[in-house]
Structures are given as C-alpha cells and as structure tokens.
Amino acid sequence: MEVLVYGAGALGSLVGGLLARDHDVTLVGRDPHMRTIREDGLRIDGEVDVRVTPRALTDGTHRAADLAVVTTKAYDTDAAARALATGEYEAVCSLQNGLTEERLVAALDATVLAGTASYGARFAEPGRVTCTGVGEVAVGALSGGASPAAARVGAAFDAAGI
Numbered sequence: 001m002e003v004l005v006y007g008a009g010a011l012g013s014l015v016g017g018l019l020a021r022d023h024d025v026t027l028v029g030r031d032p033h034m035r036t037i038r039e040d041g042l043r044i045d046g047e048v049d050v051r052v053t054p055r056a057l058t059d060g061t062h063r064a065a066d067l068a069v070v071t072t073k074a075y076d077t078d079a080a081a082r083a084l085a086t087g088e089y090e091a092v093c094s095l096q097n098g099l100t101e102e103r104l105v106a107a108l109d110a111t112v113l114a115g116t117a118s119y120g121a122r123f124a125e126p127g128r129v130t131c132t133g134v135g136e137v138a139v140g141a142l143s144g145g146a147s148p149a150a151a152r153v154g155a156a157f158d159a160a161g162i
Helices: 010-019 033-040 072-083 103-109 147-158
Strands: 003-007 024-028 041-045 050-052 055-057 066-071 087-095 111-117 120-125 127-132 138-143
Touching: 003 010, 003 072, 003 087, 010 024, 010 050, 010 066, 010 120, 010 127, 024 033, 033 055, 050 087, 066 072, 066 147, 072 087, 072 103, 087 103, 103 111, 111 147, 138 147
Parallel strands: 003 024, 003 066, 024 055, 041 127, 066 087, 087 111
Antiparallel strands: 041 050, 111 138, 120 127
8 A cells, every 4th residue: 555644753654664674664754754764764662663765745746545544633634635736645544643634525525534553752952763662553434434445554563564
C-alpha cells in the first residue's frame, strides 16, 4: 500500500517508520528531521529497533497515495486538510488527539477514518525517534459499523506488525 504520513513528528515518524517495513511510505514533516531522513534514513529505537528509508518531504501538496495518515497536532489540522485536498487519496485516517475528523471531512473528497494510537513516541534528534511504549492502532469508520476502507487500512497496519 502507498501511504503518506502527514505530520511526521514523533508519532508520525514512528507510525510511518513501522509501516515502511511493509509498505511504500512518504513522510511529510519539517526540516531538519526530513532532510536527515532523506540523507541517512529513519532510525527508531527504544521498545522497537527499526531502520528504514521512507521518502521524506516538507511539502505535502499535490501528492497521491492509497492512504494518508494525519498525525499533526490538532491546531495544524486545517493546514493538513488544505494540503491533502490538493492530492488524491482513497482514504485519510486521523491519528490525532482531539476530535479533528470533521474538519478533514469538510475539506476532502476521500473517505475519512477515525483512528487512535496507544504507542508512545519521543522525538530524539533529527532522523531518530524513540518508541517509549508499544501499543495498538485502531481504525474505524466515523459512523461506526463495518467499513471496507477501514478493513483495508487495518490489514495494512496488521501486515506491518502494528
């Protein structure tokens, strides 16, 4: 699955890095973190030990992927939605704190899924994040009930060992 992670700070880099073990991942975040990942790859240490080389960008506009995962702080949701609205995604999943999904629904044509992550992540230095606790990621339809998109996304997370 092609996955774009928008908001590649601590949690976004952790989730994106874990997904990159099994999927084609693009991280969107800020320099110098993205620059270091482009040059040296992403290292995850702590509770898991992973080194991967996802694409790393600072501009998330005009992209396309099967899935976009939004991991920005809640106050950056509108900017994330505007950037993602310029691209093409089958589904967009929010793994943010707070109730941000409705703002994504208002801006995007893609199916928007709600998600929660109980992993612990800490930004260590550019190009490196520390997993402070292995948890779970749960994804579902905003309305509840069965969702083919949520099932596909859940299977992608499962395939990557998340």
